Amino acid sequence: MSFAATRLAAVKPSASAWVSQAAKAARARGEDVIELGLGEADFDTPSDIIDAAHAAAKAGETRYPPTDGTARLKAAVVAKFASENGLTYGLSQVIVSNGAKQVIFNAMMATLEAGDEVILPAPYFGPYKDIVLILGGVPVAVPCPAEDGFRLTTERLRGAISKNTRWVFLNLPSNPAGAVYADDDLVNLGAVLADHPRVLTLSDEIYEHILFDGRKFKSFAAACPDLNDRILTVNGVSKAYAMTGWRIGYGAGHPDLISAMTKVQSQISSGACAIAQAAAAAAMEGPQDDVRRFCNAFEARRDLVVAKVAQIDGLTLNAPGGAFYAFIGCDALIGAKTPDGTIIENDADVTAWLLKAGGIAAVPGSAYDLSPFFRISTAASEAVLAKAMDRIAAAVGMLDRGPETGVTT
Missing domain, CATH: 3.40.640.10 (Type I PLP-dependent aspartate aminotransferase-like (Major domain))
Structure with a gap:
């Protein structure tokens, strides 16, 4: 028996909310996961x-x-x-x-x-x-x-x-x-x-x-x-x-x-x-000082992520002009193999690998109707983002991308 109306058949749950929930569930199981799926700043309300x-x-x-x-x-x-x-x-x-x-x-x-x-x-x-x-x-x-x-x-x-x-x-x-x-x-x-x-x-x-x-x-x-x-x-x-x-x-x-x-x-x-x-x-x-403080912090976090991505062979990033996300290109990873021989076929596979190998919860570009990319929130602290980017670099470095790139496991 189905309780859902037919009009819901084409509707999907929010990808970022799903990723966030999956990350929370993984942490509840004792896994070390950095959740970068949800667009929510780490600041408290003033x-x-x-x-x-x-x-x-x-x-x-x-x-x-x-x-x-x-x-x-x-x-x-x-x-x-x-x-x-x-x-x-x-x-x-x-x-x-x-x-x-x-x-x-x-x-x-x-x-x-x-x-x-x-x-x-x-x-x-x-x-x-x-x-x-x-x-x-x-x-x-x-x-x-x-x-x-x-x-x-x-x-x-x-x-x-x-x-x-x-x-x-x-x-x-x-x-x-x-x-x-x-x-x-x-x-x-x-x-x-x-x-x-x-x-x-x-x-x-x-x-x-x-x-x-x-x-x-x-x-x-x-x-x-x-x-x-x-x-x-x-x-x-x-x-x-x-x-x-x-x-x-x-x-x-x-x-x-x-x-x-x-x-x-x-x-x-x-x-x-x-x-x-x-x-x-x-x-x-009221005063808008906190708005400006938050923005300055988001810009510093943006700069950190842009610099880190530039050091990861296989990823690209147009420096965002605003908001607190990084939409990271991963075209060079499509077709790569994980250490167990699994082929990375799309950006959903990329995010699955980042979660498995790096403990990073990110959202695939397909959720936003443009691939191959993945989105991370840059609203976390600089310390968390630095740790996350190092994990992403390590996970990408584990992939075998073939002799044409010279990058193998």
């Missing part, structure tokens, strides 16, 4: 944010909140967009949800008809595809190779749009590759979209505050103001403020879209936790 949550609970902010968010948090979101992004929204144009993922789910459920296509520049955050699938849409993966900086080009976008296209997803900077778009890139993409009035754009900007090498962030809605009625900007507090477990995300867009998304949310979860919303508001209203 104490002033925790204090704000405690104060809110003590003050009685423990009842049902408005479905679309508390007035205080929505006002903080509006102020954030105005001061940091140069964007003007009214309160009716903002929704607060249980994490940014629910914002995306709400939007797709509110707008997708069966057969509507959603363009996903690959590599992309895996749940994008599964959310589209579960709601009857058709995900259209557009490969964005390393030579293009893992960025969607105007040519690839133009070629992917069809009469059935409903949404285009952007992720700025991106998970898993840390790709960053120049302002001109965004303007040029907007020029293509301007010719297709039915197409909406979802700009996932959850990693906005994690940018490296002196880069300045530009929201897609700020780069393409003429398209604002067709842009949903998604963000949240989980990454910038080390608040992953608080589950607060938000979106801003046309009031009719936000109204439809609120209707969806009213039947799924109602409003997000009132205490967590108070904490998020305090995070956004």
Whole structure:
């Protein structure tokens, strides 16, 4: 007997969550595993944010909140967009949800008809595809190779749009590759979209505050103001403020879209936790010193991983411009043999070998629809990352890649 609806057949569990759970299970068995699968910083939520949550609970902010968010948090979101992004929204144009993922789910459920296509520049955050699938849409993966900086080009976008296209997803900077778009890139993409009035754009900007090498962030809605009625900007507090477990995300867009998304949310979860919303508001209203401190730490960790990968024959890495991941190329390892003679046939085999030989939990590039790569989170401490990279180097060095490389076991 099957309890699952047929629409779930094509939907897969989150790859990063699965890897994280597998790593935890391995550690529970006494195995020495370094978990680099989950996109979660090792920092604690800053104490002033925790204090704000405690104060809110003590003050009685423990009842049902408005479905679309508390007035205080929505006002903080509006102020954030105005001061940091140069964007003007009214309160009716903002929704607060249980994490940014629910914002995306709400939007797709509110707008997708069966057969509507959603363009996903690959590599992309895996749940994008599964959310589209579960709601009857058709995900259209557009490969964005390393030579293009893992960025969607105007040519690839133009070629992917069809009469059935409903949404285009952007992720700025991106998970898993840390790709960053120049302002001109965004303007040029907007020029293509301007010719297709039915197409909406979802700009996932959850990693906005994690940018490296002196880069300045530009929201897609700020780069393409003429398209604002067709842009949903998604963000949240989980990454910038080390608040992953608080589950607060938000979106801003046309009031009719936000109204439809609120209707969806009213039947799924109602409003997000009132205490967590108070904490998020305090995070956004208060000093931003911790945000900058976290970013500086992430950049140092990025630098460490880039330098380590450069020393490992068989792996490649485009230095990520933002976020806290490394999307590592492993094409040279395909076809290699493990010491027991097993052939490495794909990037899933690479990650399986890294787990077996090195105790490293990583996510294969196939989970993001671009192979052969694997993703590691660089949100761990420098000490942990240095140890992990040494283990990866040792595991790769154990592979027999044949006489053409001169590297054998």
